[in-house]
Amino acid sequence: MSTPANLAFFSSRMSDRAILSYSDSEALAALPHARRRVNANAYIIREGEPPRSTCALLISGLAFRQKLTADGARQIISVHLPGELLDLQHLFLNIADHSVQTLTEAVIADIARDDLESLMLERPAIARAFWVDSLIEASIFREWVLSVGRRDARARIAHILCELAVRMRGAGLIGDSENFVLPMTQEQLGDATGLTSVHVNRTIKALAAEGLIKHSGRSIMIANWKALSQIGDFNPLYLHLDQVSPRFAVPMDTLFVSPDAS
Missing domain, CATH: 2.60.120.10 (Jelly Rolls)
Structure with a gap:
């Protein structure tokens, strides 16, 4: 080799x-x-x-x-x-x-x-x-089972956006408050959350209308991290960030805040 x-x-x-x-x-x-x-x-x-x-x-x-x-x-x-x-x-x-x-x-x-x-x-x-x-x-798998089994559509989409943002930041793929490219089509996002692509589209538009995210194509800006994570029932405990990078020692609600966030 x-x-x-x-x-x-x-x-x-x-x-x-x-x-x-x-x-x-x-x-x-x-x-x-x-x-x-x-x-x-x-x-x-x-x-x-x-x-x-x-x-x-x-x-x-x-x-x-x-x-x-x-x-x-x-x-x-x-x-x-x-x-x-x-x-x-x-x-x-x-x-x-x-x-x-x-x-x-x-x-x-x-x-x-x-x-x-x-x-x-x-x-x-x-x-x-x-x-x-x-x-x-395995912990992440369990959280995904919980999302599909018990969270509503709005919470499922909010949760997966929060998770991907945190994990992509940990992998050095995005910065603290930057746009990130959603690495999934709406069909794929639907297959991950148990929703149709139409339902995914409506939910993303609704989250944007509420000022929680900004999106253009696959580009996503989390405009209000605290509110989005609350809607998504997102608790990063399952990611076990204490065993990953010291960068996650900062409070979670400061990780993804756009410059013009209220």
């Missing part, structure tokens, strides 16, 4: 999950891998297929997990940002129980499963970091 660049950014992200020694961090950064560029909507993993010999690490772009019903209806169950492993479960499971696709054009680093497994077995701190990362991902 070629190694056109190291994985220092991935090592840094994992060091937010657990205390890693210098040699642990270096071992993660030096993982052999092959990079490939993939188009938007490309399949990284297909449900029902056996795992590949490599695990996919998202270098750039965005991806999502999905499940399909027998009649083809889609439920998007998570969105993934750069620095996240897309199929760590395939280190130990023999079959893919869901599919993973890219939302945007993306760059993937394929890392040999054997190399990852050896690293986890030989270095307990790295194994702990991966375990914590998986637990946080």
